Amino acid sequence: MRKRPILAEALRLFFPLAAAHGALLPFLWVVAGGYGLPFAADIPPAQWHAHEMIFGTYGMALAGFLGSAVPEWTDTRPARGRTLVCLAALWLPARLVGATGADALSPLAGLFDLAFLLVLSLLLGRAMLARRTTKHLAFLFWLLAFAAVEAGLRYCWFAGETALSARLLETALCIFIVLFSLSASRINVVVINLALDPTGETTPYRPHPGRRHAAAAMTVLYMAAALFLPESGVSAWLALAAGAAFLDRLAEWFIGRAAFKTEVALLALGNAFAGAGFLALGATRLGLDLPPVAGLHMLSVGALGCAVMAVFIIAGLRHTGRDLAHLPWQAHGAALLMAAAAAVRVLPEFGFASGLAPAHHAVSAVLWGASFAVWLHGFLPMLAAPGIGQDTGCEG
Template sequence: MHASSKPAALLQLGFRPFFLGGALYAALAIPLWIAGFFGHLGGLQPAGGWLIWHQHEMLFGFGGAIVAGFLLTAVQNWTGVPGLAGRPLALLAGIWLAARLAWLLNAPLWLLIPLDLAFFPAVAISMAISLGKVKQTRNYPIVLVLALLAVANLVALIGLQQGDYSLLRQGSQGALWLVVALMSLIGGRVIPFFTSRGLGRNTQPQPIEWLDNALLVGSIVLSLLMLSGFGLKQQLWQAPLYALLAAGHGVRLLRWHDRGLWQVPLLWSLHLAYAWLVIALLAMTCWHLGWSIGFSQATHLLAIGSMSGLILAMTARVTLGHTGRPLQPPASMSVAFLFINLAVPARVWLTSVWPQPGYWVAAICWGIAFGLFLWHYAPMLTRMRIDGRPG
């Protein structure tokens, strides 16, 4: 390919537009949500109102962008099939952006719903085509999870169309546990690999196949419970499901641990995010047992500490690797990793004793974390690889 026919840097590979767009959306959306929720934005009302917008967009908007960026990049490494780039990638990113604007600006549902519905099926089809070309059955479950994310979004959008808050909640919560399924699947592969590589170890803990499969299936089961509405009901019989998954993920975390990782920001940020998953599962166990923790608290342990913490750590590392840079993040990214973790107690506990200021403290911590990422990584994502290779 001639240099003049290459796509612009931002459209070279999926991680570029979606990591940038997802991080920018995250940095803007949380302060916007807090300001809107407390009535500081006048007449501006997104589709469904601020609470619905927040629940949907942090999963399907922010989370969806990062999931797409990571998978559309990783599938090229897995299969050797060139990843989505150029105009097709621009079209997919444009659909994602248009849907975000449609939600925020309260566009007519005849426009908003088709725009928002199109994204996950398009990502799933792109993944399926790449995997199918080399018959890589090992990664077919990822296509299943993407298809289920499309179903979860459909449930949420039906709720929006019908004004049914419970359906909106079921769709968003179902999506959260599907993201956990991806975290379990991908994290189980890359966290021990990154840890051994980052510490210069010659070996890494071998996976326990039955445990890995059980954790993936368990996360999908929890997602289906949420989609059906049963997962939103406080029921004693569900507590053992969460406790078993907490134990399984805890075993993984202990097997992956190496004392040296606490000296490496790109590693301790990954392990700490995975630890929040164990804590969130234990919190959900306690909620179903009727102990003194709320469903929202448990959910935010998962959504901020684990999902968003893992997103920040993974995007920081993946961007370095795929732009040809040494795996050494800017020094202030340690501050970003610290602040995303400080946002967890601020949102989960501080808001219960000091409500409005607590939300703002959490939002500021979150904003610092993603602001630092954008400051350092936006130039990397919008410029060609420094080693001259494509991607």
């Protein structure tokens, strides 16, 4: 295949695809569909929407991150060229089905999604095996767990078990939160040190080892309790513990003025939304008068929206040979729009800015889509061009 920079590594192709899907999804859901889907019948449209957000936009973002990060961590050759095109071809059919809510085609779409996740897992596992390393196995484990949840979810839809499928969607969301926590423990060290010393000559920041995996561990415990013991109060207390662990982790961002740099603040905001979201879930399960989805929206739109956008900005610059000292205006704009989308979505659910309701759904969706569109405007030309000092070979 002729050498094309956008096919040189996973994130160059997959990040723009994820962003394009994220920009179009709210338009199809709110503007064109009026909160409905043309062919959705037995499967609740809200579950279609959540699935496409998690397995579509965020799923492709995850593939871009892991597809580039794992080869870098293991010093192995990244997937390129035809391999990336084939992976994208596996991801796309399910997105077309999800855009229309075609219930009858859901099993077929599920097969494509499973193939996409399993092939990606195979590529990552091959890289780890080549270096005989177990250091990054947690990412492979949770990616396979994500695939297992997708299989269970599609079966529940086919069998009409929508109550169980709702819990599986929350499980998929929690898996993403776990992956965010694991990723942040690696990314944050680099990003904060560069914020403190843009030359990269010193590393003044060292994370507290006790905070590294506490939030992820508590999220796993909550996830298991919510899935297998839905009527038990145990999950409520575990949600509060997970929220406390994420809020405790905010201490990592106590670095002075450097904390207000966009790339640093966006990661911190994602962590804060995760903590507040779990606290809201726990409080709701203990009887606080809040909409049941308030905490879930803090996790999905707030925590993961900010985290994914932060990774898009940080990795998009560093993997195209650019530094974080001079962010393009689109980075600041995309970050601001994502934070605004999360705030508009959740504030009315907590009794604040109630004048926005019920239009806050549409306003938040437009801001969310605009965030990805602005990022695409600034970063797609970079990703499609050769990076400084990078090989752009695209052999399959």
